[in-house]
Each structure stands twice: as structure tokens, then as C-alpha cells.
Amino acid sequence: MLINLETNYKQQLLEKINTKTAKIGVIGMGYVGLPLAIEFAKKDFQVLGFDVDANKVATLNDGKSHILDVPTAEVAIAKAKKCFEASSDFAALNEVDIISICVPTPLTASHEPDMSYVKAAVASITQHMKRGTLIVLESTTYPGTTRELIADELEKAGDKVGTEVFVCFSPERIDPGNTEFDSRDVPKVVGGITSDCVMLGRAYYSQVFKEVVPVSTTEVAEMTKLLENTFRSVNIAFINEMAVLCEKLGIDLWEVIGAAKTKPFGFMPFYPGPGVGGHCIPLDPMYLYWKGKEKNHFSRFIELAQQINTAMPTHVTQIVSNALNKKQKSISGARLLMVGVAYKSDIDDVRESPALEVYEELKQLGANIEVYDPFVASFRDAKNNKIQTNSKLTNNHDAIVIMTKHSNIDYTAILENNDCIIDTRNIWNEKYEHVHKIGSM
Numbered sequence: 001m002l003i004n005l006e007t008n009y010k011q012q013l014l015e016k017i018n019t020k021t022a023k024i025g026v027i028g029m030g031y032v033g034l035p036l037a038i039e040f041a042k043k044d045f046q047v048l049g050f051d052v053d054a055n056k057v058a059t060l061n062d063g064k065s066h067i068l069d070v071p072t073a074e075v076a077i078a079k080a081k082k083c084f085e086a087s088s089d090f091a092a093l094n095e096v097d098i099i100s101i102c103v104p105t106p107l108t109a110s111h112e113p114d115m116s117y118v119k120a121a122v123a124s125i126t127q128h129m130k131r132g133t134l135i136v137l138e139s140t141t142y143p144g145t146t147r148e149l150i151a152d153e154l155e156k157a158g159d160k161v162g163t164e165v166f167v168c169f170s171p172e173r174i175d176p177g178n179t180e181f182d183s184r185d186v187p188k189v190v191g192g193i194t195s196d197c198v199m200l201g202r203a204y205y206s207q208v209f210k211e212v213v214p215v216s217t218t219e220v221a222e223m224t225k226l227l228e229n230t231f232r233s234v235n236i237a238f239i240n241e242m243a244v245l246c247e248k249l250g251i252d253l254w255e256v257i258g259a260a261k262t263k264p265f266g267f268m269p270f271y272p273g274p275g276v277g278g279h280c281i282p283l284d285p286m287y288l289y290w291k292g293k294e295k296n297h298f299s300r301f302i303e304l305a306q307q308i309n310t311a312m313p314t315h316v317t318q319i320v321s322n323a324l325n326k327k328q329k330s331i332s333g334a335r336l337l338m339v340g341v342a343y344k345s346d347i348d349d350v351r352e353s354p355a356l357e358v359y360e361e362l363k364q365l366g367a368n369i370e371v372y373d374p375f376v377a378s379f380r381d382a383k384n385n386k387i388q389t390n391s392k393l394t395n396n397h398d399a400i401v402i403m404t405k406h407s408n409i410d411y412t413a414i415l416e417n418n419d420c421i422i423d424t425r426n427i428w429n430e431k432y433e434h435v436h437k438i439g440s441m
């Protein structure tokens with residue numbers, strides 16, 4: 001009988017996953033990596049969290065969380081039961097059997113994908129990983145990234161993808177601040193370079209996620225995420241355009257949407273706003289647009305959506321100007337209070353927040369503008385100055401500009417103590433003479 005001398009890495013890894021003896025490495029201890037690491041630690045896997053930021057590593061090894069959606073108690077428990085450790089020493093990657101890459105994939109100033117974080121992670125992996133490792137990229141990126149920047153690099157280093165090393169892509173579907181869905185309840189899509197890669201990726205994620213959706217290739221998985229978020233960007237842009245139209249028609253779009261969504265099929269509500277913030281929706285479509293350009297395909301939907309969404313902050317500034325005008329005032333010299341600077345409700349994230357753009361425009365037009373946001377203690381303005389937000393809500397300003405609907409703000413006090421309010425979030429369904437609401441004039 002011929003003994004199969006070739007090590008069966010696939011079988012070995014599958015065995016380790018099923019017996020929870022697989023050691024897991026998560027690169028990037030941010031809003032995606034830390035929750036993932038803690039979920040596997042909860043299932044009694046040994047998890048090593050890697051990050052280049054020594055402060056984050058120290059905080060985590062103190063049993064504390066720096067991520068709003070990850071309670072400190074969960075980190076402390078994971079540490080106490082010796083299922084979680086943080087490290088900046090990437091040489092320890094040779095101790096793990098599975099590696100999830102959860103690093104940022106921002107855009108450069110010229111709106112091109114910045115893959116530097118992914119490339120740095122891959123360089124550490126190819127330098128230190130052991131044979132038989134499963135590598136999963138989770139960072140949102142253009143179709144082809146996983147094959148080109150990971151699988152091809154490993155093959156060049158002499159590792160046979162699909163037998164000696166395994167490579168998958170699985171889009172993160174973390175929704176910051178969403179208390180309705182537990183991340184484990186959100187189906188987890190996973191695609192692989194080979195069918196054995198998919199099989200192992202599916203076994204890995206099935207340990208934590210209630211539903212795992214295997215797809216045939218890494219490109220399908222990469223494109224799934226971009227389709228989800230480009231769909232969102234285009235529909236938000238559509239409803240923002242309808243807002244500008246309804247203002248001109250003197251129709252309350254919010255009431256219209258309320259009526260339209262009574263249709264139980266064929267309609268999905270989106271809502272107008274001051275623009276699109278966050279690090280997903282404003283950026284993800286640009287990855288797809290960039291990849292399309294390589295094939296001489298210039299997606300007009302993506303272009304138009306970006307144009308409309310990025311024009312909304314200036315539209316808000318115009319609404320502020322018109323509202324002050326009705327009081328025979330101008331923005332120049334006006335005492336304004338911006339309420340909310342986070343990009344969406346009940347979170348502390350200001351990345352790409354449209355409020356930052358409106359803040360700059362109003363300041364440039366001469367307003368004396370303060371900011372109140374109970375979730376955000378300070379933020380950086382366009383010149384990178386640190387702007388402290390007010391510790392409490394004050395009233396009697398020339399105008400209040402509501403940019404975010406947080407659940408812990410006393411909007412009734414605002415309504416009763418100010419005579420000029422710009423509402424970009426439909427705080428009040430009722431019509432008030434002194435409230436100037438986007439999508440309804």
C-alpha cells in the first residue's frame with residue numbers, strides 16, 4: 001500500500017477547526033477585527049489579535065475595549081479564560097492555523113484604492129506563516145484583490161494554494177451601532193481560490209456565524225460586498241435628488257416615503273439626509289468604479305450617486321442661508337449651533353461625516369459655529385485643528401443645524417427654545433414654521 005507521504009494539510013486543518021484546537025490570528029484590531037476575535041474567543045478558540053498600534057494592544061491586554069460595539073467585559077472575559085491575547089509581534093503568525101485580515105482599505109486623495117495596509121499584512125503573513133494555514137481577507141476591496149495580492153504572492157513564495165495553503169475572501173458585514181442584528185445572526189458570505197479553500201472557510205466561519213453562504217470564487221465574494229454597498233449609495237443618492245425636487249414642488253417627501261412604504265412589495269425606503277458618511281458607503285462604490293475603469297467601463301450610476309451625495313452638504317448650507325434670510329439675517333456673523341457631527345445615529349464615528357463639510361462651509365461664510373454631539377467629544381476640522389464639542393445643549397442661537405438624530409438629545413427643548421431650526425433628519429413629522437426640513441419646504 002502506497003503511504004500518502006504528502007501531508008494532508010486540508011484534513012489536518014479541518015480536524016483542528018472541528019475540535020476547536022485551531023489557533024486563530026486576526027490582523028487589525030478595529031471595528032471589524034476585534035468583534036470577530038472576541039466571537040471566536042467566546043467559542044473557546046485561542047485567538048491572537050495583531051495590530052501595529054501598541055496602544056490598542058496594551059489596552060486589549062489590560063482587558064479593555066477601545067471599540068464602542070465591543071463591551072470591555074467581553075475582552076476581559078476572553079483574556080481571563082486565556083482565549084484572547086493581543087500582540088504587535090507579527091512573527092507570532094507562525095503560531096496560528098487561520099488568519100483573518102481585517103485592515104483598512106481606504107481611498108487615496110485621488111480616489112484610488114489604497115492597498116498599503118493589505119500589502120503590509122500579506123508581507124508579514126508570507127514572512128511568518130506556517131504551511132497549512134487558511135488566510136481570509138475581510139477588508140472591503142475591488143474584485144481580484146485576494147487572488148492578485150494574496151494567492152499569487154503565496155504561489156510566488158512556493159506555497160501551493162489549495163493544498164499547502166488556503167485562501168478565501170469573506171466580506172465584513174459589521175454594522176456599527178446596530179443593536180437590532182447581532183453580528184453572528186448576519187449571514188457570512190465566503191468565497192475561495194479553490195473548492196477546498198471554500199470548504200475550509202465555511203467550516204471556520206460556521207463555528208461562529210449562524211449562516212455561512214459559500215460562493216464559488218473570491219471575486220464573487222468581493223463583488224457581493226460592493227454590490228450591497230453600491231446599491232445603498234445609488235438609492236440614497238436617488239432619494240436625495242427626490243428631496244431637492246420635492247423642496248421645489250413644495251411637497252413633503254418624508255410624508256410621501258411614509259405612504260410609499262405601505263406598499264408591501266416592490267419598494268424599499270431610503271431617506272434623504274445631509275450627505276453620506278462612514279467608511280463604507282462613500283468609499284466602497286469607488287472601488288468598483290476604479291476596477292471598471294480598467295475595463296474601460298465608466299459606471300454612470302456610481303458617478304452620478306457620488307456627485308449627488310457629495311453635493312448634499314452644500315445644499316444644507318443653502319437651506320441654512322435661506323432660513324436665516326427669512327429672519328433678515330445672514331450666515332456671516334450668525335451664532336449657530338450644529339447638533340450632531342457623527343455620520344449616523346448613536347455612534348461616535350465622524351469619518352466622511354457630511355457634518356464636517358457643512359461645518360467648514362458655514363465657518364468659511366463667517367458663521368460663529370459651535371457643535372454639540374453627546375457621542376463625539378472632539379473632532380478635527382479641515383485644517384486638522386482639534387475642535388471640542390459643547391458639553392451640554394445650549395439654546396437661543398440664531399439657528400440650530402441638526403445633522404444627526406441621536407437618541408439621547410432633547411429635541412423638544414431645541415424646538416421650544418429656538419426660532420430657526422434646520423432639520424436634515426426628519427426629527428419632527430409635524431410641520432413647524434420655524435423648522436426648515438430637508439426634502440420638505
Ligand code: SAJ
Nearest residue numbers: 172173174175236270271272273276277278280281343344
Ligand atoms: N443614509 C442616508 N439615507 C439612508 C441611509 C443612510 O442618508 O436612507 C446615510 C447615513 O446617514 C450615513 C450614510 O448614509 O451618513 C451611511 O449610512 P449606512 O446606514 O449605510 O451606515 P454605514 O455606513 O454604517 O453602513 C453599514 C454598512 N455595513 C457594512 O458595510 C457591513 C451597510 O452595508 C449597511 O447596509 C448599513 O451599515 C446599515 O444598513 O446600517
